[in-house]
Amino acid sequence: MLEAHATRPAGAANAPAVSDCPTEVVSHVAVNAEYRHLVLRAGAPATLAEPGQFFHLLCPANGEDKPYLRRPMSTYRADPATGTVEFLYKVTGLGTRALTALASGDELNILGPLGVGFRLDPAWRTIVVLGRGVGLATLAPLAEAAHALGIAVTAILSARRADLVMSAERFAAIGAQVVPVLDSDGSSEPARVAALLDGLAEAGRADAVFTCGSNRLFRLAKDVAARRGIAGQVALEQQMACGLGMCFCCVRKFEVDGRLVDRRVCWDGPVFDLKEATSW
Amino acid sequence: MVKLAVDVGGLALANPVMPASGTFAEGLDRVFDLNRLGAFVTKTITQDFRAGNPVPRVCESAEGLLNSIGIPSKGLAHFIEHVVPFYARFSPPLVVSISAPTVDGFAAMARALTIPGVAGIEANISCPNIEEDGKSFAMEPRLTAQVTEALRRATSLPLWVKLTPNTGDIVAVARAAETGGADAVVVSNTILAMRIDTDTFRPKLGNVLGGLSGPAIKPIALRMVYQCAARLGIPIIGCGGIATAEDAVEYLLAGASAVQVGTTTFVRPTAMIGVIDGLAAFCRRRGIADVNNLVGAVADAGFDGQVAEAAS
Numbered sequence: 144m145l146e147a148h149a150t151r152p153a154g155a156a157n158a159p160a161v162s163d164c165p166t167e168v169v170s171h172v173a174v175n176a177e178y179r180h181l182v183l184r185a186g187a188p189a190t191l192a193e194p195g196q197f198f199h200l201l202c203p204a205n206g207e208d209k210p211y212l213r214r215p216m217s218t219y220r221a222d223p224a225t226g227t228v229e230f231l232y233k234v235t236g237l238g239t240r241a242l243t244a245l246a247s248g249d250e251l252n253i254l255g256p257l258g259v260g261f262r263l264d265p266a267w268r269t270i271v272v273l274g275r276g277v278g279l280a281t282l283a284p285l286a287e288a289a290h291a292l293g294i295a296v297t298a299i300l301s302a303r304r305a306d307l308v309m310s311a312e313r314f315a316a317i318g319a320q321v322v323p324v325l326d327s328d329g330s331s332e333p334a335r336v337a338a339l340l341d342g343l344a345e346a347g348r349a350d351a352v353f354t355c356g357s358n359r360l361f362r363l364a365k366d367v368a369a370r371r372g373i374a375g376q377v378a379l380e381q382q383m384a385c386g387l388g389m390c391f392c393c394v395r396k397f398e399v400d401g402r403l404v405d406r407r408v409c410w411d412g413p414v415f416d417l418k419e420a421t422s423w
Numbered sequence: 424m425v426k427l428a429v430d431v432g433g434l435a436l437a438n439p440v441m442p443a444s445g446t447f448a449e450g451l452d453r454v455f456d457l458n459r460l461g462a463f464v465t466k467t468i469t470q471d472f473r474a475g476n477p478v479p480r481v482c483e484s485a486e487g488l489l490n491s492i493g494i495p496s497k498g499l500a501h502f503i504e505h506v507v508p509f510y511a512r513f514s515p516p517l518v519v520s521i522s523a524p525t526v527d528g529f530a531a532m533a534r535a536l537t538i539p540g541v542a543g544i545e546a547n548i549s550c551p552n553i554e555e556d557g558k559s560f561a562m563e564p565r566l567t568a569q570v571t572e573a574l575r576r577a578t579s580l581p582l583w584v585k586l587t588p589n590t591g592d593i594v595a596v597a598r599a600a601e602t603g604g605a606d607a608v609v610v611s612n613t614i615l616a617m618r619i620d621t622d623t624f625r626p627k628l629g630n631v632l633g634g635l636s637g638p639a640i641k642p643i644a645l646r647m648v649y650q651c652a653a654r655l656g657i658p659i660i661g662c663g664g665i666a667t668a669e670d671a672v673e674y675l676l677a678g679a680s681a682v683q684v685g686t687t688t689f690v691r692p693t694a695m696i697g698v699i700d701g702l703a704a705f706c707r708r709r710g711i712a713d714v715n716n717l718v719g720a721v722a723d724a725g726f727d728g729q730v731a732e733a734a735s
Binding site for chain 2: 160161213237385386388391394410
């Protein structure tokens with residue numbers, strides 16, 4: 144559980160199936176000025192996605208926007224009981240712009256679940272999740288999985304303004320201590336967030352730290368975790384083509400045994416050990 | 424029952440559909456039964472470890488994709504120890520794509536891979552992402568002949584040579600490969616290309632230049648297959664922008680004996696299965712008993728475009 148992240152053995156017998164499957168849009172709404180929430184009706188194995196795993200979305204053409212490649216998107220929620228898979232995303236380019244046209248009843252092909260998700264050690268009593276923007280969407284299912292294992296969660300939610308804090312209610316619903324930190328009042332300053340994280344570690348309330356969505360938060364989490372000797376994981380993003388480890392376009396640099404090595408975000412990750420991941 | 428089995432340069436395939444090198448790996452095993460494929464063609468490997476090119480390594484284009492991946496490779500020893508055994512559990516023959524900076528390097532790799540578990544060699548003498556300015560052996564007939572002759576001496580395995588469209592005379596290069604001892608040619612690799620970001624004025628690929636693939640290039644590669652088919656005695660494997668069974672039929676009609684599906688697999692991982700099933704359905708629908716009957720069956724008699732002359 145706590146070992147350095149290992150590359151998955153080729154053709155592991157326990158590898159989950161991946162399906163290239165049509166889904167139906169249940170709802171698709173803007174949650175604030177920047178983010179949209181997409182709910183899809185899907186079957187297994189899509190609904191069995193684990194926290195930190197992602198899907199590769201075949202965004203349909205929308206007027207002049209004709210994305211050729213799929214777009215990777217982390218799972219906001221996957222629930223076999225309701226038969227739904229959810230995404231929370233920000234419109235940032237061609238692919239997400241094309242997605243905005245989807246309406247209830249439309250079809251969307253998604254490939255997944257893909258990649259290696261977060262790992263939770265049942266021996267942990269309390270963890271900290273630290274995210275910003277869409278990164279919080281990735282961390283929400285992790286917090287719920289931790290809660291299910293009886294692990295307490297502190298959620299430090301970073302945003303530009305109070306109205307852009309994402310998913311606070313989902314973290315609150317599992318009894319997480321929710322700590323919004325904002326650019327608007329300076330509380331999101333790295334030094335202040337680091338002090339907050341340090342304080343939690345000092346108080347024995349950070350057996351592990353998880354982060355996603357911000358390079359600054361990643362750096363301070365890595366630093367605090369290293370100093371305090373606590374475990375940590377980061378969910379990374381990278382431009383992808385295939386999503387299945389075939390094309391080698393989504394590599395990032397990792398520090399392994401004092402050397403920098405390339406790993407594929409889609410196949411070896413997208414969740415990596417904080418010790419090995421490097422700044423982007 | 425339509426007969427789909429083909430023989431491609433000494434290799435018997437259950438059907439004429441296989442992956443294009445660089446667009447296939449173990450990960451696809453999670454999506455469909457790999458035993459459905461006509462053959463496996465690996466991502467190109469090199470003798471030693473190669474890191475590959477700087478990111479970004481891909482960018483989109485209309486109906487296609489530019490890549491400058493640059494052949495990251497864990498090296499030959501890792502491949503023989505870990506990858507060859509992985510594919511031993513499947514029935515399709517394993518064709519190993521190789522690259523090297525020199526003629527002798529190509530020969531040494533082919534020799535080292537002439538081992539049980541490897542059914543054939545595909546010599547990638549056409550990658551635009553390894554040498555400076557997108558150059559490759561397959562841009563010139565003379566270099567193609569040299570490297571093919573050395574490969575031929577080095578291995579008794581079926582030898583396929585993958586050609587580049589980035590040459591002024593694809594037919595001359597293909598004939599050089601044939602004369603040099605190739606059992607088949609793959610037509611073709613990606614088209615050297617580039618894109619520039621108009622916000623930043625920077626090239627969209629970390630390597631500046633890259634190879635264009637996908638449906639956008641299909642008519643060009645198809646034309647090259649057609650030109651080569653008129654002048655070659657060895658089989659041609661068509662490769663370039665195949666997304667559907669109809670695309671594959673076009674290549675067969677132009678003269679290809681088999682096809683490789685590449686970039687489309689990135690978008691639709693089950694595309695090769697669609698092409699196999701679609702080929703069988705096409706033949707049934709048209710009353711064609713054997714897929715080999717489509718090979719070179721383009722009805723071009725009476726057309727004036729004298730392709731072979733134009734190319735030579």
